[in-house]
Amino acid sequence: MSTAAPPTDRTRPDQIDLTASSPRWGEKAIVGWLFLCAAFSVLVTVGIVFALVEPTLEFFSRVSLGEFFSFDEWAPTFQPPAFGVGRIVAGTLNVTFYALLIALPAGLGAAIYLSEYASPRAKRILKPVLEVLEGVPTVAYGFFALTFITPIIRELWPTFLPGALGDPPGIFSAASAGLVMGIMIIPTVASVSQDAMSAVPASLREAAYGIGSTRMQVATKVVVPAALSGIVASFILGISRAVGETMIVLIAAGATPNLTLLPNESVLTMTAFIAQASTGDIATGTITYYTVFAVGSLLFVSTLVLNMISIALVRRYREAYE
Amino acid sequence: MSAVTTPDPQGDIVSTPSTTHADPRSGLPDAPSGVMETVGLNVYYGGFHAVHDVDLAFGRNEITALIGPSGCGKSTVLRCLNRMNDLIPAARVEGSVNYHGIDIYGPKVDPIEVRRRIGMVFQKPNPFPKSIYDNIAYGPRVIGMQVDNMDDHVERCLRQAALWDEVKDKLKESGYSLSGGQQQRLCIARTIATAPDVILMDEPCSALDPIATSAIEDLMTDLREDYTIIIVTHNMQQAARVSDRTAFFTARPDETTGNRTGLLVEYDKTSQIFENPRDQRTEDYISGRFG
Ligand SMILES: Nc1ncnc2c1ncn2[C@@H]1O[C@H](COP(=O)(O)OP(=O)(O)OP(=O)(O)O)[C@@H](O)[C@H]1O
Numbered sequence: 038m039s040t041a042a043p044p045t046d047r048t049r050p051d052q053i054d055l056t057a058s059s060p061r062w063g064e065k066a067i068v069g070w071l072f073l074c075a076a077f078s079v080l081v082t083v084g085i086v087f088a089l090v091e092p093t094l095e096f097f098s099r100v101s102l103g104e105f106f107s108f109d110e111w112a113p114t115f116q117p118p119a120f121g122v123g124r125i126v127a128g129t130l131n132v133t134f135y136a137l138l139i140a141l142p143a144g145l146g147a148a149i150y151l152s153e154y155a156s157p158r159a160k161r162i163l164k165p166v167l168e169v170l171e172g173v174p175t176v177a178y179g180f181f182a183l184t185f186i187t188p189i190i191r192e193l194w195p196t197f198l199p200g201a202l203g204d205p206p207g208i209f210s211a212a213s214a215g216l217v218m219g220i221m222i223i224p225t226v227a228s229v230s231q232d233a234m235s236a237v238p239a240s241l242r243e244a245a246y247g248i249g250s251t252r253m254q255v256a257t258k259v260v261v262p263a264a265l266s267g268i269v270a271s272f273i274l275g276i277s278r279a280v281g282e283t284m285i286v287l288i289a290a291g292a293t294p295n296l297t298l299l300p301n302e303s304v305l306t307m308t309a310f311i312a313q314a315s316t317g318d319i320a321t322g323t324i325t326y327y328t329v330f331a332v333g334s335l336l337f338v339s340t341l342v343l344n345m346i347s348i349a350l351v352r353r354y355r356e357a358y359e
Numbered sequence: 360m361s362a363v364t365t366p367d368p369q370g371d372i373v374s375t376p377s378t379t380h381a382d383p384r385s386g387l388p389d390a391p392s393g394v395m396e397t398v399g400l401n402v403y404y405g406g407f408h409a410v411h412d413v414d415l416a417f418g419r420n421e422i423t424a425l426i427g428p429s430g431c432g433k434s435t436v437l438r439c440l441n442r443m444n445d446l447i448p449a450a451r452v453e454g455s456v457n458y459h460g461i462d463i464y465g466p467k468v469d470p471i472e473v474r475r476r477i478g479m480v481f482q483k484p485n486p487f488p489k490s491i492y493d494n495i496a497y498g499p500r501v502i503g504m505q506v507d508n509m510d511d512h513v514e515r516c517l518r519q520a521a522l523w524d525e526v527k528d529k530l531k532e533s534g535y536s537l538s539g540g541q542q543q544r545l546c547i548a549r550t551i552a553t554a555p556d557v558i559l560m561d562e563p564c565s566a567l568d569p570i571a572t573s574a575i576e577d578l579m580t581d582l583r584e585d586y587t588i589i590i591v592t593h594n595m596q597q598a599a600r601v602s603d604r605t606a607f608f609t610a611r612p613d614e615t616t617g618n619r620t621g622l623l624v625e626y627d628k629t630s631q632i633f634e635n636p637r638d639q640r641t642e643d644y645i646s647g648r649f650g
């Protein structure tokens with residue numbers, strides 16, 4: 038077919054030019070804009086850190102570290118003031134604990150159901166419902182807690198376990214806030230986990246079924262380990278939401294800085310303190326003003342540490358399928 | 360359909376001594392010994408009739424190849440043999456698939472039990488994202504198989520799959536650290552780890568190079584001593600090289616709807632199919648004039 042002679046008859050320009058035909062300014066502008074979008078959140082974070090650092094340092098010039106990191110008493114607005122932040126950290130942990138006790142198992146269960154068991158029809162109905170629930174304003178959950186859950190909890194409190202959970206709670210309690218916060222977080226955990234599980238290739242499921250695994254074995258031994266990074270991410274997201282949640286605790290948990298992990302007492306969380314202190318009129322330069330920043334910094338650092346731990350965990354344990 | 364062989368009514372009495380496998384073509388009983396058979400198998404995906412009236416019998420310690428042009432329903436038939444089609448909601452199966460005389464689509468049959476006896480190797484290697492060791496140990500663990508020493512069992516399976524020497528020093532590494540051909544042998548080792556009776560393979564070599572392919576073909580020939588193997592392949596030479604019997608499928612368009620429904624054209628000893636096909640369509644396909 039081919040002839041030995043070189044193709045001389047083809048027209049070819051004398052000069053070959055491989056430089057770009059235009060500088061493509063439009064593309065450069067778009068890339069620049071995209072970069073700015075990405076940089077924006079980083080810049081905001083840096084801004085927050087800067088805004089927190091100075092007042093926090095000011096706070097610690099007036100209050101010693103030992104006084105702040107103690108469990109003695111929390112009364113920054115009283116005379117004389119007391120700054121035992123351990124008390125409101127305990128309040129946050131208390132509510133978060135009960136919220137997660139509900140949200141993590143229920144969210145993971147919902148995700149496994151949606152990803153591995155639900156018929157396409159059930160999925161079509163349930164998934165949007167979950168997504169709508171994610172968007173319900175937290176103030177609505179707060180009122181739901183106070184007006185609906187609290188009376189039920191007080192009515193049905195398990196007094197048959199004397200000493201274990203104590204007396205029925207009052208109007209404000211960690212139990213009510215934690216329970217409702219847990220309900221609020223379920224959709225987040227479920228939806229992020231389910232996305233991770235649905236992304237596990239069908240070929241892995243087929244492999245497991247082909248050996249004779251049951252559905253539950255496929256879900257727990259193949260799909261969950263393969264989707265672990267996404268599932269842990271959903272848990273961390275859930276924890277961050279619980280730690281940072283303000284409205285529900287403000288409305289339903291009360292404002293007593295009790296040092297307790299029991300669910301039947303009223304507690305004050307870090308976020309509730311910040312919200313309360315900031316909505317009252319606090320004069321710049323007062324110790325209350327700086328306390329808000331100190332607590333804010335503590336919140337910021339704890340969520341940062343949480344995220345770092347989760348990233349390390351995920352690196353260590355995930356089963357990468359690519 | 361003319362050449363479809365019916366299984367020996369006595370079923371298992373024709374037992375082939377393993378010595379006959381030195382040359383699979385000689386000493387092969389005329390009728391397969393009926394470990395499995397399909398009777399009037401029809402498969403639908405929703406309203407689409409994918410496979411029409413397939414009657415096939417698969418012999419013990421034989422390799423049966425399913426060949427035919429793309430879309431004629433080979434994978435569909437194969438997936439019916441261990442109820443993998445249950446995983447496709449739209450799939451519907453009519454007729455029966457008998458395994459040692461029991462219809463696996465019968466009312467009391469648990470598909471999980473079926474798959475524990477009839478294992479499957481897939482077209483694309485799909486190791487679990489776990490260690491090489493755990494890939495093998497997974498099956499025995501989930502089915503609750505009694506294994507004296509899991510380390511020995513893992514070694515035995517990897518040896519049987521001709522993979523041991525290549526992986527013995529890195530059993531803790533991910534299955535994904537292996538090459539494609541090694542991954543496929545790992546998947547085969549994983550399948551035999553649960554000691555199934557029948558192994559189904561859907562184009563197990565289509566993603567592999569000739570050397571890996573030949574390693575897997577040798578492996579199949581070895582495995583035939585202990586297992587009944589049914590393989591789908593697009594590779595004529597492969598079917599001719601490794602299989603004892605060959606089933607040729609084709610797809611025929613429906614006159615009214617134009618849907619291409621798969622059907623079994625001819626089923627016979629591989630030597631017969633390749634040297635002396637009875638059906639013109641088989642001959643055309645084998646000689647490369649079609650499909
Ligand atoms: N999950 C499914 N849903 C709907 N139709 C399907 C599905 N799987 C296969 N089919 C259809 O069934 C027919 C047979 O498909 P099948 O995969 O069994 O063919 P095949 O012979 O294995 O082809 P190939 O050689 O390309 O793998 C095809 O027309 C295909 O489109």
Ligand SMILES: [Mg+2]
Binds near residue numbers: 561591
């Ligand atoms: Mg196929």
